[in-house]
Amino acid sequence: MEYDKKKFGFFEDVYAVVRQIPHGRVTSYRAIACYLGTARSARMVGWALNNCHGLTDVPAHRVVNRNGQLSGKKHFETLNTMQNKLAAEGIHVKEEQVQDFSQFFWDPAQELCT
């Protein structure tokens, strides 16, 4: 049957943006939500990412909250997976918080919407 393109399309959009996050960069849920037009629904982005399990091409570990905290690390394989992946890309994480977050921050609305 046809799945809800309206609803599922939202997921695809989220995944599409997350996939476009450059290597060694991070972004926030709000940035993605804002880019998708649902700035007030940053939670939906996180909820959408909750369904990204199995999608290996979606670097969800590059998506953190506004504070640069690895709020979703607990949803990965292990509590170290997210931090480990970020560290592998040159992003240092201290106490679940990205160091120099603003420096590595990547805004899709700013980079993709020129």
Added chain:
DNA sequence: AGCTTGACGGACT
């Protein structure tokens, strides 16, 4: 059908 939860964010105190 209503209440609670959640990978968030912003405003208020």
Added chain:
DNA sequence: TAGTCCGCCAAGC
């Protein structure tokens, strides 16, 4: 500047 509360939107119970 930090801690707390409220609002969003959808899913789960």
